[in-house]
Amino acid sequence: MVDFPIQDILRHLLLAARWTIVLSLIAFAGGGLVGLALLVARIARPRLGGWLVGGYVQLFQGTPLLMQLFLAYFGLGLFGIKVSAWVAAGLALTLYSSAFLTEIWRGCINAVPRGQWEASASLALSLPEQLRWVIGPQALRIAVPPTAGFMVQLIKGTALASVIGFVELTRTGSMIANATFRPFLVYSLVALMYFALCWPLSAWSRRLERNLNVAR
Amino acid sequence: MLIQLDFAAVLAQWPLLMRGLAWTAGLTVVAVILGLSLGIACAWARSSGPRALRWIVAGYVELIRNTPFIIQLFFVFFGLPAIGVKLTAEWASIIAMTLNLGAYSTEIVRAGIEATPRGQLEAAASLALTPLQTFTRVVMPPALKRVWPATVSQIVIVMLGSAVCGQIATEELSHAANLIHSRNFRAFEAYIVATLMYLAFAIMLRQLLNWLGPRLLFGR
Numbered sequence: 001m002v003d004f005p006i007q008d009i010l011r012h013l014l015l016a017a018r019w020t021i022v023l024s025l026i027a028f029a030g031g032g033l034v035g036l037a038l039l040v041a042r043i044a045r046p047r048l049g050g051w052l053v054g055g056y057v058q059l060f061q062g063t064p065l066l067m068q069l070f071l072a073y074f075g076l077g078l079f080g081i082k083v084s085a086w087v088a089a090g091l092a093l094t095l096y097s098s099a100f101l102t103e104i105w106r107g108c109i110n111a112v113p114r115g116q117w118e119a120s121a122s123l124a125l126s127l128p129e130q131l132r133w134v135i136g137p138q139a140l141r142i143a144v145p146p147t148a149g150f151m152v153q154l155i156k157g158t159a160l161a162s163v164i165g166f167v168e169l170t171r172t173g174s175m176i177a178n179a180t181f182r183p184f185l186v187y188s189l190v191a192l193m194y195f196a197l198c199w200p201l202s203a204w205s206r207r208l209e210r211n212l213n214v215a216r
Numbered sequence: 217m218l219i220q221l222d223f224a225a226v227l228a229q230w231p232l233l234m235r236g237l238a239w240t241a242g243l244t245v246v247a248v249i250l251g252l253s254l255g256i257a258c259a260w261a262r263s264s265g266p267r268a269l270r271w272i273v274a275g276y277v278e279l280i281r282n283t284p285f286i287i288q289l290f291f292v293f294f295g296l297p298a299i300g301v302k303l304t305a306e307w308a309s310i311i312a313m314t315l316n317l318g319a320y321s322t323e324i325v326r327a328g329i330e331a332t333p334r335g336q337l338e339a340a341a342s343l344a345l346t347p348l349q350t351f352t353r354v355v356m357p358p359a360l361k362r363v364w365p366a367t368v369s370q371i372v373i374v375m376l377g378s379a380v381c382g383q384i385a386t387e388e389l390s391h392a393a394n395l396i397h398s399r400n401f402r403a404f405e406a407y408i409v410a411t412l413m414y415l416a417f418a419i420m421l422r423q424l425l426n427w428l429g430p431r432l433l434f435g436r
Contacts, residue, residue, distance in 0.1 A: 059415065062372075062376075062414070062415045062418040062419060063376065063411045063414050063415050063418070064376040064377065064378075064379035064380075064390065064411075064414055065376075066379040066380055066382075066390060067379060067390065067393075067407055067410060067411040067414060068411075070390075070393075070403070070407045071404065071407050071408065071411060074403040074404040074407060075404050077403075077404075078404055152281075152282065155284075156282075156283070156284040156285070157284075159284035159285075159286045159287060160284075160286060160380065162286070163286075163380075163383060170284065170286060170287060170290075173287075173290075174290070177290075177294060182298070183290075183291075183294040183295045183297075183298055184291075184295040184296070184298035184299055186295075187287060187290050187291040187294065187295040188291070188295065190287055191279075191283045191287050191288075191291060194282065194283045194284055194287060195278075195279060195282045195283055198281075198282035198283070199278060199282045202278075202281065202282055
């Protein structure tokens with residue numbers, strides 16, 4: 001058996017953590033854009049948009065992320081698109097995070113007092129102007145803590161991309177555990193790395209939330 | 217480009233799918249009972265236990281909440297045997313799900329406990345209730361009632377998360393879909409059917425828990 005000292009294990013895991021971070025950022029950026037578009041659709045057309053987007057959110061929050069990843073992987077293949085794990089994982093996680101983010105942000109928009117909508121409407125602001133200058137800035141302040149909290153969920157979610165063959169932290173951990181026969185050590189290190197990524201975000205989100213509650 | 221979907225080939229395997237769903241439901245029931253008990257115990261420890269215990273529980277909660285479920289599962293199933301704890305896939309799944317739900321419900325239940333008005337505690341003390349009686353009779357019932365909606369959401373999340381348990385060959389629903397895929401190569405159809413079954417089960421579970429909660433847990 002090849003000797004595989006702990007420094008090598010650590011080095012490989014750290015290199016793999018890069019891809020966990022990159023995938024998380026892609027999914028967050030993509031999910032943020034799609035989620036924002038869905039949010040606007042919901043506000044502009046409360047009836048039809050609300051119904052459709054509501055169904056979309058239900059669909060993604062009511063099914064396992066693992067299944068969504070499988071469907072993206074095999075579904076894209078049906079259309080003759082040659083899918084890499086990158087494309088499938090990026091797409092599935094983007095859709096997944098868009099459903100959560102649009103719902104979170106809708107809650108933040110709803111938390112802005114009604115009088116703000118009425119006051120800005122009475123100043124003859126159009127809907128885009130209302131959102132840009134009056135509602136948006138106020139909602140944004142409320143939105144930061146839960147959005148940071150969702151980032152944690154998303155980073156943990158990227159671990160499932162390992163199942164469709166995306167080589168990130170979890171996948172690398174599995175491969176090293178299989179090669180070294182030291183699963184206890186390797187999975188402990190992998191867990192610690194996820195913790196190091198997620199915990200600061202969790203703590204930050206919690207602190208922001210506390211500050212917001214004090215300010216109100 | 218012509219896409220032919222063949223759902224009949226998947227639906228013909230319905231006994232396999234139903235068995236998978238039964239496993240998913242069974243794992244969820246056991247994990248919910250154990251996980252909520254663990255969560256309530258930890259919430260008590262966190263709010264009124266000895267100082268050392270508080271720190272241990274806080275560490276457990278943070279550790280679970282900031283690592284992916286799949287890693288927790290792999291750690292229990294692949295990692296623990298290395299130090300002599302051998303588990304079947306089913307037990308590993310139940311333990312991982314219980315630990316996971318336990319951590320999240322600790323925080324949820326704790327929020328409910330902390331919202332107890334001071335007067336209630338003073339009233340309980342003036343009636344000479346023991347701390348245990350105060351906790352089980354005065355603090356917990358309204359606390360559970362307050363946090364039941366959040367608890368139901370978390371239970372549904374854990375149920376959906378159990379799809380990952382198929383990766384260590386627990387024979388639940390996603391594993392059934394995997395099996396069908398490997399038998400007839402109808403991957404997309406198999407996963408569509410399984411996903412819809414998850415969706416239906418999630419909706420039913422949520423309804424059931426919302427109905428059951430008031431009747432079973434905290435009396436109306």
